[in-house]
Amino acid sequence: MQKPVVAVVGRPNVGKSTLFNKIAGSRISIVEDTPGVTRDRIFADCEWLGHKFSLIDTGGIEPFSKDIILSQMRRQAQLAIDTADVILLLVDGRVGMTPADLEVSNMIRKTKTPVLLVVNKIETKSLEKDIFEFYNLGLGDPIAISAEQALGLGDLLDEVIKSFEKSEIDFEEDDRLKIAVLGKPNVGKSTLVNRLLGEERVIVSNIPGTTRDAIDSVFKYYGEEYVLIDTAGLRKKNKIYDDIEKYSIVRAVAAVERADVCLLLIDAETGITEQDAKIAGIAHNRGKAAIIVVNKWDTIDKDNTTIKSFEKDIRSKLSFMSYAPILYISALDGQRVNKVMETVLQVSNEHAKRITTGLLNDIISEAILLNQPPSDKGRRLKIYYATQATIRPPTFILFVNTKDILHFSYVRYLENQIRNSFGFVGTPIKFLIREKS
Ligand code: GDP
Ligand code: GDP
Numbered sequence: 134m135q136k137p138v139v140a141v142v143g144r145p146n147v148g149k150s151t152l153f154n155k156i157a158g159s160r161i162s163i164v165e166d167t168p169g170v171t172r173d174r175i176f177a178d179c180e181w182l183g184h185k186f187s188l189i190d191t192g193g194i195e196p197f198s199k200d201i202i203l204s205q206m207r208r209q210a211q212l213a214i215d216t217a218d219v220i221l222l223l224v225d226g227r228v229g230m231t232p233a234d235l236e237v238s239n240m241i242r243k244t245k246t247p248v249l250l251v252v253n254k255i256e257t258k259s260l261e262k263d264i265f266e267f268y269n270l271g272l273g274d275p276i277a278i279s280a281e282q283a284l285g286l287g288d289l290l291d292e293v294i295k296s297f298e299k300s301e302i303d304f305e306e307d308d309r310l311k312i313a314v315l316g317k318p319n320v321g322k323s324t325l326v327n328r329l330l331g332e333e334r335v336i337v338s339n340i341p342g343t344t345r346d347a348i349d350s351v352f353k354y355y356g357e358e359y360v361l362i363d364t365a366g367l368r369k370k371n372k373i374y375d376d377i378e379k380y381s382i383v384r385a386v387a388a389v390e391r392a393d394v395c396l397l398l399i400d401a402e403t404g405i406t407e408q409d410a411k412i413a414g415i416a417h418n419r420g421k422a423a424i425i426v427v428n429k430w431d432t433i434d435k436d437n438t439t440i441k442s443f444e445k446d447i448r449s450k451l452s453f454m455s456y457a458p459i460l461y462i463s464a465l466d467g468q469r470v471n472k473v474m475e476t477v478l479q480v481s482n483e484h485a486k487r488i489t490t491g492l493l494n495d496i497i498s499e500a501i502l503l504n505q506p507p508s509d510k511g512r513r514l515k516i517y518y519a520t521q522a523t524i525r526p527p528t529f530i531l532f533v534n535t536k537d538i539l540h541f542s543y544v545r546y547l548e549n550q551i552r553n554s555f556g557f558v559g560t561p562i563k564f565l566i567r568e569k570s
Contacts, residue, residue: 143223316398480559
């Protein structure tokens with residue numbers, strides 16, 4: 134299921150990060166648990182009354198610098214327009230309406246994305262009259278809050294949830310497989326998208342009028358419809374981003390959020406970079422199926438060790454996704470591009486695969502016999518049984534006697550045993566540990 138994206142936009146010092154931290158608490162994550170990759174506090178996974186959504190703090194992307202605030206605001210507003218299902222424009226009730234607030238309002242008012250106008254720093258009744266001037270922004274009724282004192286946040290979140298319903302994107306009913314094409318600028322995303330759409334396949338339609346201005350294409354492959362999410366198209370359409378890395382990371386997160394399968398494009402000429410690892414980490418952490426696609430293979434002088442050394446480098450730099458198959462293609466001349474959809478279907482099946490509880494427990498029992506669970510201070514870990522809770526990604530619940538002696542390395546061992554028996558090629562596997570006495 135797709136998770137809606139909510140973006141917070143606003144001038145410096147209006148209270149964006151305060152609001153973000155109040156709503157998200159400690160659940161801020163963009164590329165957590167991904168070795169060798171720095172953390173960015175931009176995205177948070179949130180939940181309100183059972184509705185899950187991702188919150189972006191557009192102000193967290195680049196520190197505001199004095200002389201270019203306006204152009205930065207435009208960039209952040211554009212990012213919100215491109216990626217979000219709901220936009221929160223945060224303004225400062227104490228400072229009052231400013232020209233920058235008006236500028237951003239003019240940009241976001243034109244889109245179909247629902248916008249909530251939120252006036253911050255309203256702590257007392259006597260300040261409530263200060264919200265009225267914001268009607269001039271033409272964004273409807275202002276919602277008064279105090280982020281710092283956590284006042285009005287419940288009402289605000291209720292409105293956010295209501296806006297999901299207004300948003301035109303259908304989060305649950307579209308059951309076509311969605312494929313995101315990801316990678317740093319110039320890696321060949323557009324070229325690959327054109328190949329996939331152009332060859333043997335019919336473009337059914339683009340999807341205009343969705344709330345996001347994202348460039349999604351529907352195409353047919355062996356009679357089935359698929360949706361291709363092209364993250365390059367946006368950058369090309371909106372030169373406003375330049376190539377600031379964090380903007381492309383945020384767009385990648387938003388695309389991954391909506392995708393089932395991620396194609397992670399790597400440039401064969403430059404090899405794997407930190408940005409590639411970040412993007413891969415996003416797909417991994419969000420539990421999506423993934424394929425590593427090494428593009429521009431035509432540019433490489435090859436001998437019989439070339440593939441091996443590429444693979445070694447990929448496996449060491451992207452060690453957290455050893456499950457992902459690797460393809461070596463040339464989007465430009467079409468070499469092995471036919472493998473792409475074949476592999477997409479394969480990993481998608483694995484992503485949705487279910488193992489019966491009986492079979493699973495046979496494998497776990499065997500694994501335990503082969504390699505005893507760890508013991509600690511005289512206690513030995515007991516794994517009573519396991520069951521698969523969900524698919525996409527496959528998620529297993531392990532019922533144990535005590536959680537704290539179950540080391541990460543033993544979970545990793547069990548994961549490997551499960552993979553040896555059942556494959557799960559191209560998909561991460563998650564474990565939930567439950568204590569049972
Ligand atoms: P950002 O630049 O938009 O991310 O703003 P911050 O969250 O860093 O907040 C800027 C300043 O406003 C800080 O000094 C906050 O303590 C203050 N602030 C944030 N929310 C409120 C609020 O609800 N009421 C008041 N009075 N001050 C606030
Ligand atoms: P994007 O920014 O990721 O969408 O990258 P583009 O698809 O625009 O490609 C960037 C440049 O790389 C263009 O000049 C393409 O012609 C070139 N390119 C893309 N794929 C290949 C490939 O497989 N081999 C070679 N040699 N060049 C490629």
